[in-house]
Amino acid sequence: MATTLTRSAPPPTPPRSARARHGGWIALFVAPTVVLFGLYTLWPSLSSVFYSMLEWRGLGTDRSFIGLSHYERALADPLFWRSVGVTMAIIAVTVPIRVAIALVLAIMLNNPRLPLARLLRTAFFLPVVATTAIVGIVMGFVLDPSAGPVNTLLELLGLPPVDFLGSSDTALGSVMAVHIWKWMGITMIYWLAALQTVPMDLYEAAEIDGAGTWHKFRHITLPMLTPFAVIITLLTVVETMQVFDLVLTMTGGGPFFSTLVTEVYIYEQAFTSANPNLGYAATLGVLFGVLTVIVVGSLLLITRLVRGRKEVTA
Amino acid sequence: MNPTRRTMLGASAAALTATLAACSRSSDSPDTSGTGSGTDAAPTGTLQWWDHFEPLESALTGLFEDFATAGGGEVERTVYNPNEMGQALQLALGSDQMPDVFSNLTDIPAPALVSRELVGAVTLDSQAQSAAADLLFEGMHTFDGAVYSIPLFSHQQHSSLTWFDLDQVERAGGDPEAMTITWEEFRRLARAITANGDMPAWVGNLAFTDRLEEQIVDLAQAAGRPLAFNTAGVSAPDVTDPATGDYVFNSEEFIEALEFLASLIADGVMLGASTSLDARDARARWAAGDAAIFFDGPWNPGVLSGQFPDFLPQVSVTNLPSPDGHGYTARGPSSGQFWMSATSGHVDGVGTLFSLLTRPEFSTALASNMDQPPVDLAAVADADVDPTYTRAIDIFTDWCRLAPSPLVRNPAVGEVIAQMEEIRPSLGEIVQGYLGGNIDDASAALTTFNDAISAERDRAIDAVTSDGLEVSLADWEFSGYELGADYGPDRY
Numbered sequence: 001m002a003t004t005l006t007r008s009a010p011p012p013t014p015p016r017s018a019r020a021r022h023g024g025w026i027a028l029f030v031a032p033t034v035v036l037f038g039l040y041t042l043w044p045s046l047s048s049v050f051y052s053m054l055e056w057r058g059l060g061t062d063r064s065f066i067g068l069s070h071y072e073r074a075l076a077d078p079l080f081w082r083s084v085g086v087t088m089a090i091i092a093v094t095v096p097i098r099v100a101i102a103l104v105l106a107i108m109l110n111n112p113r114l115p116l117a118r119l120l121r122t123a124f125f126l127p128v129v130a131t132t133a134i135v136g137i138v139m140g141f142v143l144d145p146s147a148g149p150v151n152t153l154l155e156l157l158g159l160p161p162v163d164f165l166g167s168s169d170t171a172l173g174s175v176m177a178v179h180i181w182k183w184m185g186i187t188m189i190y191w192l193a194a195l196q197t198v199p200m201d202l203y204e205a206a207e208i209d210g211a212g213t214w215h216k217f218r219h220i221t222l223p224m225l226t227p228f229a230v231i232i233t234l235l236t237v238v239e240t241m242q243v244f245d246l247v248l249t250m251t252g253g254g255p256f257f258s259t260l261v262t263e264v265y266i267y268e269q270a271f272t273s274a275n276p277n278l279g280y281a282a283t284l285g286v287l288f289g290v291l292t293v294i295v296v297g298s299l300l301l302i303t304r305l306v307r308g309r310k311e312v313t314a
Numbered sequence: 315m316n317p318t319r320r321t322m323l324g325a326s327a328a329a330l331t332a333t334l335a336a337c338s339r340s341s342d343s344p345d346t347s348g349t350g351s352g353t354d355a356a357p358t359g360t361l362q363w364w365d366h367f368e369p370l371e372s373a374l375t376g377l378f379e380d381f382a383t384a385g386g387g388e389v390e391r392t393v394y395n396p397n398e399m400g401q402a403l404q405l406a407l408g409s410d411q412m413p414d415v416f417s418n419l420t421d422i423p424a425p426a427l428v429s430r431e432l433v434g435a436v437t438l439d440s441q442a443q444s445a446a447a448d449l450l451f452e453g454m455h456t457f458d459g460a461v462y463s464i465p466l467f468s469h470q471q472h473s474s475l476t477w478f479d480l481d482q483v484e485r486a487g488g489d490p491e492a493m494t495i496t497w498e499e500f501r502r503l504a505r506a507i508t509a510n511g512d513m514p515a516w517v518g519n520l521a522f523t524d525r526l527e528e529q530i531v532d533l534a535q536a537a538g539r540p541l542a543f544n545t546a547g548v549s550a551p552d553v554t555d556p557a558t559g560d561y562v563f564n565s566e567e568f569i570e571a572l573e574f575l576a577s578l579i580a581d582g583v584m585l586g587a588s589t590s591l592d593a594r595d596a597r598a599r600w601a602a603g604d605a606a607i608f609f610d611g612p613w614n615p616g617v618l619s620g621q622f623p624d625f626l627p628q629v630s631v632t633n634l635p636s637p638d639g640h641g642y643t644a645r646g647p648s649s650g651q652f653w654m655s656a657t658s659g660h661v662d663g664v665g666t667l668f669s670l671l672t673r674p675e676f677s678t679a680l681a682s683n684m685d686q687p688p689v690d691l692a693a694v695a696d697a698d699v700d701p702t703y704t705r706a707i708d709i710f711t712d713w714c715r716l717a718p719s720p721l722v723r724n725p726a727v728g729e730v731i732a733q734m735e736e737i738r739p740s741l742g743e744i745v746q747g748y749l750g751g752n753i754d755d756a757s758a759a760l761t762t763f764n765d766a767i768s769a770e771r772d773r774a775i776d777a778v779t780s781d782g783l784e785v786s787l788a789d790w791e792f793s794g795y796e797l798g799a800d801y802g803p804d805r806y
Contacts, residue, residue: 057422058404058407058408062430079738140590144587144590145586145587145589145590146585146586146587146599146604147587147604161586163586163587163589163590165589165590166520166521166586166587166588166589166590166750167589167750167751168750168751168752251590252521254521254523254746255520255521255589255590255746255747255750255752256739256743256746256747256750256752256753257739257743258752271400271401271404272397272400272401273736274421274549274551274736274740275421275732275734275735275736276400276404276421277735278404
């Protein structure tokens with residue numbers, strides 16, 4: 001039987017008036033996003049750059065333009081760099097742990113034969129919806145060295161008490177652990193969503209070919225999830241840079257600066273310093289924004305380089 | 315009728331318009347709130363009063379009722395957490411929504427408040443003028459003779475009184491009737507209490523660096539270091555050596571005071587959780603029976619009576635520990651607590667309210683709150699207060715004095731302080747770092763801090779003098795002052 005290939009006719013072009021009306025609707029629906037983005041993202045960003053060049057205590061209208069002086073001061077400010085170091089340490093430790101453990105949890109919870117899967121999903125996601133400030137305060141009691149349940153347990157085991165939040169040796173690790181627990185659920189949800197995109201027939205075919213659990217994971221799940229891994233890691237990095245509320249309520253940046261993340265330092269400069277300086281705080285905010293862009297950009301660049309090398313070797 | 319997409323869009327647009335209208339600044343609309351945004355407007359609406367003195371609720375409520383009864387109008391009081399007060403004022407100033415009256419937690423010294431035209435002068439009635447005559451210092455409460463603020467609280471106070479659980483101290487062989495205690499007696503008592511096994515002896519507030527700063531300054535004075543203070547508050551830039559005008563945070567007395575606190579940790583008498591407690595939490599742990607002794611201010615029985623009334627009868631107090639048990643402390647003149655915003659539209663009303671603040675009845679009401687002692691300590695005798703509060707006031711009467719104030723001598727000192735950037739780690743942070751094991755050499759850390767804050771003051775003096783104000787290091791020198799004596803207005 002002969003087969004005739006025919007090219008489908010292009011869709012008819014709508015008349016100009018219809019296109020204009022259509023464009024108007026698009027503009028109308030896009031407008032709220034544009035307005036809100038402009039008001040709450042673009043404008044604050046631009047005004048922060050402006051404020052960063054002012055000597056402004058935040059009290060009254062007493063402002064003076066000082067150019068880049070605050071930037072010079074920030075670059076030579078040891079506490080700012082210390083706070084950047086603490087922030088980077090939190091990212092370097094918590095992001096890989098969060099992403100990896102969340103992936104394991106997601107794979108386990110994605111198994112349709114797992115009993116109580118929905119209940120477990122809810123349980124792991126519950127900390128995400130808990131108010132961070134409340135979590136921080138409650139964790140202060142939980143980790144209390146004198147009467148907290150964790151130390152009571154350690155005592156029962158014959159171990160010495162640990163001053164989790166009061167010692168600079170353990171405070172940062174404690175904050176990291178709570179941060180991982182608090183936000184693990186959202187990373188798990190990202191992975192669960194990604195897992196839904198893997199076609200089940202691939203697994204079925206692999207099973208017919210005799211593939212075991214590990215081989216299915218190694219040769220189907222991982223390659224299919226790789227594109228998602230990049231975006232999930234980036235989202236987790238950006239979320240981790242925003243640990244302000246947890247740190248403020250758990251340790252306030254102490255003891256002795258051991259948990260002083262950049263956001264808390266910016267807040268201190270703006271509001272709680274003995275001599276508040278909104279102009280300098282804005283400078284630190286701008287630099288932190290630049291740092292965020294650099295971190296995220298570097299991750300994207302590394303990912304592309306790795307991908308490019310893989311394609312070349314393939 | 316089912317709403318169509320068109321009607322939904324229309325309704326949404328109307329709602330958005332209404333919301334935006336509601337969110338517009340109040341100053342755009344006729345001022346009926348009385349927030350003072352309209353400077354020339356006749357006083358209308360409610361007088362807005364912001365402060366951070368939560369325990370003054372009953373005293374101020376009575377004052378406002380008297381004011382309303384006399385036809386002064388309504389006063390709407392907003393009480394802020396002290397941590398949030400400065401931030402609220404920052405935002406209010408930036409958005410032209412200052413209250414008529416506020417308590418100054420902006421860290422701007424009084425002269426700078428006036429020179430920057432953030433506050434306005436008030437007119438006291440004749441009775442108030444005579445009552446306040448001996449309390450007002452030029453450069454602190456009055457400027458060019460005009461009254462801007464009234465001191466409510468006495469300078470005879472500090473936040474390092476030794477509050478203790480009577481039973482525990484008696485069981486450990488301590489003397490609960492003693493009004494003073496030496497460092498050695500304190501350490502011996504603390505070790506005995508801890509050895510009894512019920513609880514560690516002492517709970518600190520190591521997470522509250524501002525309070526640590528106050529306490530180390532008080533302990534250094536108790537060790538014999540005379541100091542000048544700009545006001546009755548303690549903040550490192552305000553605390554200098556009266557003989558030379560220098561900062562002396564690396565002096566022997568400060569190091570000894572720090573070592574005394576460190577010895578409590580070395581002795582194993584501190585509640586472990588102290589490292590992550592602020593004053594409020596530390597007090598709660600103390601009242602809950604987790605420790606026997608707690609350093610706190612005279613407001614302690616006031617807080618206990620409200621939050622832990624069952625514990626209050628078990629409590630007593632002695633002065634802060636000192637090397638020889640005779641620890642004098644001093645503070646500068648008490649600054650005014652309330653200020654009238656320069657934009658207030660209720661100038662007459664605020665003048666009347668400030669006049670009422672000087673009445674003996676208000677001092678008695680103030681004492682009844684068991685918070686900071688009133689400027690007239692004798693008023694405590696007429697107030698219905700817990701015996702421990704009376705005892706604390708007796709200790710202050712005997713051991714707290716009036717220090718010289720560079721700010722009173724030359725109001726331009728206030729501009730210098732306002733110009734100074736904060737030195738980090740601060741004095742309180744160094745105390746925290748040393749007690750927490752993050753700083754090994756306290757003397758070196760204090761010397762570094764002392765050098766840095768001295769250099770910062772020199773820079774600020776240069777900046778202020780280049781703006782045309784006359785101020786020099788000589789303004790900080792008060793030869794002839796001795797700790798234990800009062801430096802009254804007649805000595806300036």
